[in-house]
Amino acid sequence: MRDSAPLLRLTAISKSFPGVRALDGVDLTVGAGEVVALIGENGAGKSTLMKILNGIYQPDGGEIALDGAPVSFPTPHAALSRGVSMVHQEPKLCLALSVTENVLIGRLPKGRFGAIDWRQAHERTRELLSRVGMRVEPTTPTERLSIAERQQLQIAKALASDSRLIVLDEPTASLTPVEVDVLFGIVRDLQAGGVSFIYISHHLEEIFRIAQSVSVLKDGRKVADRRVSETTKEELLSLMVGRDIGNRFPAKGRRPGAPALEVRNLTGRGFRNVSFRVHKGEVVGIAGLVGAGRTELARAIFGADPVKGGEILVDGKPAAIRNPADAIRLGVAYIAEDRRDGLFMPLPVRENITVVAPEAIATNGVIRERTQKSIALDYIKRLNIRTPSGEQQIRFLSGGNQQKCILARWIIKGVQTIIFDEPTRGIDVGAKTEIYRLIDQLASEGKAVILISSELPEILGMSDRVLVMERGRLSGEVDGHEATEENLLALALPTNTPSHELQP
Amino acid sequence: MTEQSPPIAGPGAGAASASSPRSVNWTGYLVQYSNVLALVAILVVASILSPYFFSSRNIFNVLRGATMVGIVAVGMTYVILNRGIDLSVGSLVGLSAALTASFAHHGILVAASIGLASGLALGLVNGLMITGLRLQPFIATLGMMIFARGLVFVYTGGSNIVVESPTDAFSFLGSGYIGPIPVPVIVFIAIWAVAAWVLRYTVFGRSIYAVGANEEAARLSGINADRNKILVYCISGVLAAFAGVVMASRLTVGEPNGGTLYELDAIAAVLIGGTTFDGGVGSVHGTVLGILILAFLSNVLNLLNISPYSQMLLKGVIIVLAVVVSEWRKRK
Numbered sequence: 001m002r003d004s005a006p007l008l009r010l011t012a013i014s015k016s017f018p019g020v021r022a023l024d025g026v027d028l029t030v031g032a033g034e035v036v037a038l039i040g041e042n043g044a045g046k047s048t049l050m051k052i053l054n055g056i057y058q059p060d061g062g063e064i065a066l067d068g069a070p071v072s073f074p075t076p077h078a079a080l081s082r083g084v085s086m087v088h089q090e091p092k093l094c095l096a097l098s099v100t101e102n103v104l105i106g107r108l109p110k111g112r113f114g115a116i117d118w119r120q121a122h123e124r125t126r127e128l129l130s131r132v133g134m135r136v137e138p139t140t141p142t143e144r145l146s147i148a149e150r151q152q153l154q155i156a157k158a159l160a161s162d163s164r165l166i167v168l169d170e171p172t173a174s175l176t177p178v179e180v181d182v183l184f185g186i187v188r189d190l191q192a193g194g195v196s197f198i199y200i201s202h203h204l205e206e207i208f209r210i211a212q213s214v215s216v217l218k219d220g221r222k223v224a225d226r227r228v229s230e231t232t233k234e235e236l237l238s239l240m241v242g243r244d245i246g247n248r249f250p251a252k253g254r255r256p257g258a259p260a261l262e263v264r265n266l267t268g269r270g271f272r273n274v275s276f277r278v279h280k281g282e283v284v285g286i287a288g289l290v291g292a293g294r295t296e297l298a299r300a301i302f303g304a305d306p307v308k309g310g311e312i313l314v315d316g317k318p319a320a321i322r323n324p325a326d327a328i329r330l331g332v333a334y335i336a337e338d339r340r341d342g343l344f345m346p347l348p349v350r351e352n353i354t355v356v357a358p359e360a361i362a363t364n365g366v367i368r369e370r371t372q373k374s375i376a377l378d379y380i381k382r383l384n385i386r387t388p389s390g391e392q393q394i395r396f397l398s399g400g401n402q403q404k405c406i407l408a409r410w411i412i413k414g415v416q417t418i419i420f421d422e423p424t425r426g427i428d429v430g431a432k433t434e435i436y437r438l439i440d441q442l443a444s445e446g447k448a449v450i451l452i453s454s455e456l457p458e459i460l461g462m463s464d465r466v467l468v469m470e471r472g473r474l475s476g477e478v479d480g481h482e483a484t485e486e487n488l489l490a491l492a493l494p495t496n497t498p499s500h501e502l503q504p
Numbered sequence: 505m506t507e508q509s510p511p512i513a514g515p516g517a518g519a520a521s522a523s524s525p526r527s528v529n530w531t532g533y534l535v536q537y538s539n540v541l542a543l544v545a546i547l548v549v550a551s552i553l554s555p556y557f558f559s560s561r562n563i564f565n566v567l568r569g570a571t572m573v574g575i576v577a578v579g580m581t582y583v584i585l586n587r588g589i590d591l592s593v594g595s596l597v598g599l600s601a602a603l604t605a606s607f608a609h610h611g612i613l614v615a616a617s618i619g620l621a622s623g624l625a626l627g628l629v630n631g632l633m634i635t636g637l638r639l640q641p642f643i644a645t646l647g648m649m650i651f652a653r654g655l656v657f658v659y660t661g662g663s664n665i666v667v668e669s670p671t672d673a674f675s676f677l678g679s680g681y682i683g684p685i686p687v688p689v690i691v692f693i694a695i696w697a698v699a700a701w702v703l704r705y706t707v708f709g710r711s712i713y714a715v716g717a718n719e720e721a722a723r724l725s726g727i728n729a730d731r732n733k734i735l736v737y738c739i740s741g742v743l744a745a746f747a748g749v750v751m752a753s754r755l756t757v758g759e760p761n762g763g764t765l766y767e768l769d770a771i772a773a774v775l776i777g778g779t780t781f782d783g784g785v786g787s788v789h790g791t792v793l794g795i796l797i798l799a800f801l802s803n804v805l806n807l808l809n810i811s812p813y814s815q816m817l818l819k820g821v822i823i824v825l826a827v828v829v830s831e832w833r834k835r836k
Contacts, residue, residue, distance in 0.1 A: 323723075325726040325727075344784060366705055
């Protein structure tokens with residue numbers, strides 16, 4: 001082991017899948033105690049590269065070297081035993097089992113007669129948990145942990161196998177800003193102890209906070225390595241898409257019309273006394289921290305969850321919405337926060353696009369398949385959905401294209417109001433811009449749009465008006481031209497709440 | 505920008521481009537293809553090994569023997585596509601057969617109606633337990649399987665109900681012929697065709713796939729998932745009961761143990777046919793192939809004088825292999 005050798009050096013890694021060259025001669029170097037960010041659009045090859053590093057895929061060519069010595073990882077276990085592990089975006093944990101069992105899975109200490117030495121196991125777990133700043137009891141069932149805690153648990157699990165290199169895949173996607181701070185604190189602590197990280201994220205701001213260097217992938221090739229101190233967000237964005245993005249958001253020149261949807265004193269699980277109005281041809285943003293009750297509010301308006309009190313008006317008339325079918329009949333659509341709640345993975349794109357509008361494709365319950373196919377193809381073209389055909393199973397499409405299929409559904413249905421819940425989460429920059437353009441076009445054509453988002457730039461860039469929610473109530477409304485990250489955050493943060501308003 | 509691009513909503517939607525390129529779903533074809541290959545292989549081997557095999561009498565005997573499980577398996581396909589399971593079908597076959605046999609003297613129409621009504625009623629209860637009480641399908645239909653078998657034993661007192669001097673009309677459904685073709689085979693083909701058509705060309709049929717693929721997404725798409733499930737279990741119950749009617753007509757006896765283990769044979773045929781337990785993937789055509797594979801396989805083994813005990817070994821292996829193959833294809 002030469003001192004000069006970096007912890008990890010990937011050289012000329014290549015990987016092909018049938019019809020796709022996923023990686024083409026990619027190099028990547030990670031020094032000991034370094035955080036290297038890996039960025040690129042969806043489909044750029046980030047996850048393929050990480051799967052090769054973790055022994056899930058085998059490279060077609062190239063070399064992996066640890067401490068300067070070539071290694072091969074035929075299985076994930078081989079990678080793990082050499083100190084390389086991965087924290088997945090969707091934690092793969094045994095939720096019914098205790099924290100200890102998840103942290104020490106596969107390495108629970110054995111006592112007499114081969115039985116598990118639980119006392120030692122819990123002790124070891126407590127020690128590992130404290131290294132990642134967690135204060136839960138080792139015996140807690142894992143299902144009681146929040147998403148953030150589950151992620152920390154995964155890091156503890158990586159430490160249990162003496163990992164020296166941990167891949168973090170979109171770790172902040174479902175975290176609140178406070179939780180992100182905690183996570184970054186843990187990363188810095190471990191980094192000081194010599195652990196290295198590869199950090200994958202779509203949030204470029206985070207990269208500047210946590211990483212020392214950044215590598216950019218595009219179409220399976222590495223297009224740039226930069227020291228974080230020597231680059232800018234704009235440069236990284238243009239490297240990722242290969243062009244200057246200019247303004248990502250379409251110009252706002254919309255003229256709101258009559259009210260399309262109004263709620264009065266709406267109360268339900270997770271929110272209370274919410275009143276607002278959305279007009280035709282208007283984009284209303286709803287900002288707030290994760291857990292502020294925005295998704296709960298949207299689902300209740302859509303009839304997916306019960307309402308406890310208050311009124312919903314559609315086109316000025318009181319509406320009885322008891323289930324999503326009622327809402328859809330009244331012309332209200334909801335595009336779920338978790339894209340998987342909207343997709344029929346094994347079904348073809350054609351079915352996924354036309355599923356909500358049987359009246360457009362069927363007579364008396366009998367489907368006219370030719371009509372269905374031509375409608376699907378029409379919208380694949382109009383929304384620029386990249387798929388080999390309408391018959392492709394939707395699970396093979398990228399996140400952005402899946403999202404466009406879901407949007408196509410509601411356009412075919414001809415709904416008046418569309419509630420978008422985190423429409424660009426986990427979607428690459430190019431597809432994001434397309435979604436923004438579509439939202440703008442829908443509003444310009446007279447649709448009422450509600451945009452729930454945790455990305456403030458998105459809210460600021462898209463909204464004519466911004467509503468802010470904080471712990472279940474509407475804490476304020478700001479005109480789209482006057483909204484800034486600062487005044488929205490001020491309304492979103494719990495500290496600004498006068499205590500008398502916290503009464504349930 | 506808005507002026508240049510065509511409106512994405514509004515009139516004209518769907519009118520454009522009816523020219524659909526011929527798209528080929530290779531994965532789907534391969535799954536079905538492997539089953540067809542298996543069936544062809546069985547037929548070829550059989551005709552080489554036994555000169556008797558390809559006689560029309562033998563073929564039709566095999567087909568007729570397969571119809572009762574076949575009818576049950578068509579209903580099971582709906583249930584499994586819907587991401588459920590129906591363990592009660594064997595008992596529903598037995599109950600319907602006993603009822604049909606005991607009402608035979610009122611004529612086949614009355615007797616069959618009573619049999620079918622029992623299947624519809626208990627299928628409805630299955631559906632209501634699963635949607636209303638939120639029971640897992642396995643548990644709800646396991647309870648129904650035992651309960652309905654209990655009903656059969658209570659009703660028959662544990663002994664056969666023999667149809668006294670059955671009329672030709674009563675026996676026609678199970679034992680009749682139209683030309684050289686047994687009536688139950690014709691009936692089965694009709695059920696197959698209707699079931700496949702409903703699945704592919706009706707909104708209800710597509711909803712079965714949608715609910716099976718992702719129930720929450722179906723709900724958020726305005727599909728009444730509960731009603732869809734209830735209907736599916738009703739259909740499964742009615743088809744099982746219909747198999748019971750065919751059984752009573754053929755045997756002119758209602759046996760308390762009639763239809764025992766049909767649920768497992770039906771599930772096996774559905775799985776061999778490439779329909780997966782994850783829901784949303786599969787077809788009735790696949791199930792029919794599965795039925796044919798199982799039926800001809802055991803016919804060949806019988807012709808070769810292989811004991812039923814050894815046959816079970818082979819069938820077990822084939823079921824597992826079939827699922828391995830379809831999982832493998834799915835992952836590609």
